Amino acid sequence: MNRRTLLATAALGLGLGLGGAASAQGMDKVKACFVYVGPVGDGGWTYQHHQGLLAVEAEFGDRVETAYQESVPEGADAERVLTQMALSGCNIIFTTSFGYMDATNNVAAKFPDIKFEHATGYKREHPNVSIYNARFYEGRAVTGLIAGHMTKSNKIGYIGSFPIPEVVQGINATYLHAKKVNPDVSISVVWAYTWFDPAKEADAAKALIEQGVDVIVQHTDSTAPLAEAAKTPGVIGFGQASDMSEYKTNPDGTPGPRVSSIIDEWSPYYIKRVGALLDGTWESIDSWEGIAAGEVVIGEITEAVPAEVKAEAEALRDAIADGSYHPFTGPLNKQDGSAWLAEGETASDGDLLGMKFYVEGISGDIPN
Amino acid sequence: MDFGGINPAVLIASLMVASVPILLAALGELVVEKAGVLNLGVEGMMIMGAVCGFITAVTTGSPLLGFLGGALGAAVLSLIFALLTQVLLANQVATGLALTLFGLGLSSLLGQGYVGIKPPATGVVPLGPLADIPGLGRILFRHDWMVYASIAMVAAVWAVLRFTRMGLILRAVGESADAAHALGYKVTRIRIMAILFGGAMAGLGGAYVSLVRVPQWTDGITAGAGWIALAIVVFASWRPGRVLIGAYLFGGITVLQLNLQAAGARIPVEYLSMSPYLITILVLVIMSSGKGRASLNAPASLGRNFHASR
Amino acid sequence: MIRLEKRPSPSRFWQVATPVLAVILTMIAGGIMFALLGKDPVAAIRTIFWDPLFHPQFADYSRPQLLVKAGPLILIAVGLSLGFRAGIWNIGAEGQYIMGAICGAAAGLALYPADSRLIFPLMVIAGGLGGWAWGMIPAILKTRFNTNEILVSLLLVYVAQSLLASMALGRLRNPEGGGFPGSRNLSRWESSANPELIAGTGMHWGVVAAFIAVIAAYILLQRHILGFQIKLAGQAPRAARFAGVNPARLVVLCLGISGMLAGLAGLFEVTGPAGQISIDFNSGYGFTAIIVAFLGRLNPLGILLAGLLMALTYIGGELAQLMLGLPAAAIQAFQGMLLFFLLAVDLLSNYRIRIAGPAGVA
Structure with a gap:
């Protein structure tokens, strides 16, 4: 296709896109493409999105083809990568980091027949753009409750990445629910100013532990804080983004630092959206789901947590899931x-x- | 004893651990630069050391073999640099940067399948009653053996450079390759040995990150430590003792700013995160100005390729 | 026994032939790597080198993108090459790039939402000044205190990165962005936008500036006394001093020019392809440009070609990931190989290889 016909189809598509909402007829086969900000081997954020891609493949088999591009910098390169994806015949493109927001909308304007799904942003400028995010703070409420019960020093440490609303929600939710079960609790926040720097995250955890913190909550993506917690007996932490189950037990068989986790589970959303495109029901939405939709999953609560605390945490999780309780009430x-x-x-x-x-x-x- | 809620003994103990990777890598680079070679590929060699060390340790179950594997892996990578710059006379700055690019890519390819695994633990040296001395025990006698090995390496490099014939030849090659050549020394061979040593040390530093500091493998795990190591060599004005000071200062400021935050000190965090770099520049300016001017003893042939025309 | 013999002047033939040879060698070595990863090596090589230029589906889009990607690399590399020739090592272009973007964006955003044709030129000036000022820090410390410029310029990259994060989260944050980090989108505000000048060519002001810089540097080095001084200072520092070259002035000029060009590159990126100041706005252009400068042998025309070649491997690498599922790491390693081979075969243009008999008579 040369540029002129491409622009012509684009113009044609634009007219259609503005006229009706979703194309009513379904598709036999969908090519789903994913843009990742990190490598799939990061063990956290990108890893979980890639698990979503694999789940889509498992769900739809031959009816779906996937492609992805990893380590795409947010900024000048994103728009080109997205355009090339669109040209390569992708039908739906998931852009899995906040920094792709404007690039996603820019490219969506040029390719109205292709669906775009942008994670964690807020701009939906075209009818072929959806946005999605997960209510991570719901998970923070549950782990906060566990943290409040488990701390003996009454000090919780929180490793923040950047001071953005998502992280502030997490800190507030953690504190409120720890406080509810333990009025003496206090929270110390260390801003790492990075999403991923294992050595710095380990240092941050260490600094908190040295200040007497015995529960580490992290909002950065590597397992380094848990590994650091494992070095001091009695300090616990939670898996972030992925389950981090390898820290459930120490090599010597004693209980490890990870007592539970908040898992970003994108699979249900990706399956739902690709499915919608296949059966012709795709339309632009603003999705912000949490525990109820299975997008935020509380990982297994280990034996290290007393049975009654575990029961209380699970009750809180279920109350959030069925809508009877909101973490910010x-x-x-x-x-x-x-x-x-x-x-x-x-x-x-x-x-x-x-x-x-x-x-x-x-x-x-x-x-x- | 507490300062603003921070226990200095604890702080010193953790900065000693935090500084090991940059200390080892900087020490290796110092030897390379003393021989007149500028290898900017430290980051690439470190991460190769991190991944090779991790794979070896996980496969064999031995941290010691892991460190050896890391040193070996990075040394092999540095051999590419040696071949290009010493035999094929390519530009050192560009080759070093390319080495980092290549090392980052290769390490990620090698590390696929090792994400989410825990390596065998590197033991703490049992120093018995010494570890229980109040204050001092915590600072000095409760570390893993690599912490002590890194300090021993500082002394060893210092002694070799200063007192041995080998050190003398190495410095001669770095000061004036032509003169050294005229005296009958094999300049190229000596420089290649220095590069391999630098690679092995960077590899040890990288392996320390993946086996002790963080204990895990993930892509990009060294996160820029190699660049800091390069900075520390210049900061130290090519003296092993000052490399130790530089590494501890840098590691110390990094740890201190996190500790200040954890202790709830009211400080502007966003400016604190740049403080290690600003303070390093400041110290550098103080050292290089005034009376310190003479002490900036960069090897005269640094970065220049040598070709024996006769 | 193989011996190297320095040529009196670089071989014209090999200067042209070596890059071709290097690309061929890279294709072989890279092909082996791709085969080991279980991918079709021929398809991978074709996707990287051929498809961005000639693929029926992509080429119309990716050909102009070569200019977009190469523009900032060339602009920065030209500035750096002047200093490198004079033996002045600015390896902190990444920081100057960031500061140019921050200063330029701040100047523009201060006037938001005014509608004036003067805003973009004002931003360009602010961006250039920002990069210049950041380059002047190592320059002044070098001339005043004899502080090593390699280290200071490198450390300032990290300072600039911290500043960038704090600007994206604080002062320059989009007030209508609901608390999310990142500035207003400058490419969407007419007064500050740096769009394609002719549709479908990829030419934006940054690319134009890169071409101007190449020509200006070429003239400077060939015709101007300053160019002569730069070359002399690099080749024979002592002779330069006797010839009346003021080394301090040269340091200030070279770091200033390279800082300014890097700052301009940052400004043109933030108003064009990137669009906004964000936490991770910089993506390594300042470091890649160092490689480009050397691949181009510190020659303005060489830099132009080297920049385009680097851009080709980036875009081709992206296509290879997308179409063939190659991991990003494999592309990185492949680029590393290409650089190794380019640097290695450069030997042939500067040296003659003699194979001497065992008697050693050559």
Whole structure:
């Protein structure tokens, strides 16, 4: 196809795209493509998205063809990679990092017949763009409750990546639910200013442990903090992004630091969306699912956690799943003491997505 | 004893561990540069050491063999650099950068299938009652053997460079390759040996990251440590003792800023994260200005290729 | 016994033939690697070198993209090559690139949402100045305190990266972005956008600037006294001093020019292909440009070709990942091999290989 016919089809498609919503007829075969920000061997964020790709292959067999490109930098290269994918015949393209947001929308404008799905962003400028994210804070509530019960020093350490709303949600959810079961608890936050730097993450965990923290919660992607926790008996942590089950037990057979985990499970979403394209029901959506839809999974809670705590954590998980409980339910105040949520009020999605403040009781400032 | 909620004994103990990879790699690079060769491929060699060390340790179950495997893997990689720059006389800066690119790619290919595995533990040296001395015991006597080995290497490199004939020849080659050649020394051979040593040391540093610091393998695990090692060599003005100081200073500031955060100190984090680099520059300026000017003893032939025309 | 004999001047024939030879050698070695990974080596090599230029589906798009990808590499490499020729080692172009983007974007965003044709030129000036200023730090420390410029320029990369993160999360954050990191999209605001100048060519102002830089550097080195001084300082520092070359002035000029060009490259990227200041805005152009400068043998025209070749392997590598499922790491290793071979065979243009008999008579 040369450029002129390409532009012509694009113009034609644009007209169609604006006219109706989704193409009504289904497809026999779909090519699903994925853009990853890291290598599939990162053991965390990208690894989990790649598990989603494999799940799509397993689910649809011959009816789906997949392709992916790893370690695509956010920035100047993203738009080219996306365009090449579109030209290569992909029918649906998942862009799995926040930094691809504008590139996704730019390319979507040029290829109205191709569906684009952007993870963790907020821009949907064209009818062929969907956005999706997961309510990780729901998982943080459950692990926060476990952390509150398990800490003996009443100090929880949180390794933050960057001070963005998703991480602030995680810190607040962790603190609130730890506090609920343990009024004496406090939380120390260390900002690593990286998503992935195993040595620095290990140092951050070590610094927290030296400050008397005995529960490490991480919002960075490597298993290094757990490995560091394993060096000090009595310190526990949680798997992040993937299950990190290799830290359930130590090499000598004693219980390891990982007592549970928050797993990013993208498979249900990817299967649903590719399926929708196959049967002709795909339309642009803004998806923000959590435990209920199976996108945020609480990994196995190990024997190291007392049975009653485990039961309580599972009850909290189930209450969040069936909608009877929202992790941010009033009365809640902001850090400065001003009122945020009234009795029984729950946080709106808008408030959560732009969360820039700590809740009352957390000390320290959010850098910006 | 506490300063702002931070126990200095604990801080020193952890900075000693944190600094081992950059210390080892910088020490190797120092020898390479003393021989007049600038190898910017430290990051690539380190990560090759990290992956080869990890694979060897997991396969054999022995951390010791793991470290040897890491040293060997990185040395083999550095052989490419040696071949290109010493035999084929390619530009050293460009070859070094290409080495990093190649090492990052190759390590990731080799490491496929080793993600999510735990390596065998590297033991702490049992120093018995010494470890229980208040303060000092924690700082000095509770480490794994690589921490001590790295300090011993500093002393060894210093002694060899300063007191032995081998060290003298190495320095002569770095100062003036032509003069050394005229005296009958095999410049190319000596430089290749130095490059291999540098590779092996970078490999040990990398293996320390994947076997002790982080204990795991993931792509890109060294995360820029090789560049820091390069900086420390210049910072140390090519002296082994100062490499130790530089590595501990850099490791110390990194650890300190995380500790300050953990202790709840009210400090602007985003500026703290750049502090190790700014302080290193500052120290460098102080050292290179004024009376320190004479002490900037860069090897005179650094980065220049040698070709025996006769 | 094989001996090398230095040629009095580089061989014209081999200067042309060596890159071709290197590419062929890379194809063989890379092909073996791809075969070991279980991929069809012929298809992989064809995808990397041929498809971006001639594939019926991609070439119309990827050919102009070669310019887009090569533009900043060439622009930065030309600046660096001047310093490298004079023996002044700026390896912190990555930091200058970041600072150019930050300063240029800040100048523009301060005026948002004004509508004026003057905003983009203003941003270009601010971007160039930002990169220049960041390059002047090692220059001044070098001339004033004799501090090693390799180290300072390299360390400043990390400082610039931290600044970038804090800007993307703080001062320059898009106020309408709901707290997410990243600035407003500059390529979508007409006053600051750096779009394709002629549709379908890939030419944006950054590419134009790269071409201008190549020509200017060529003239400078061939015709201007400064170019002569640069070459002299690199080849014979002592002679240069006798010839009245002021080394401090040269350091300031070379680091300033290379910083400014890197800053401009950053500005043109942030207003064009990248679009916004984000935490990970920089993607290694400053380091890759060092390789490009040497592959081009520090010659402006050579840099032009080397930049295009690097861009080809990037884009071809992307296609190989997409179409053949090659891991990104294999592409990285492949690029490394290409560089090794290019550097290795360079020997042939500067040296003659003599095979001497056992008696050693040559």
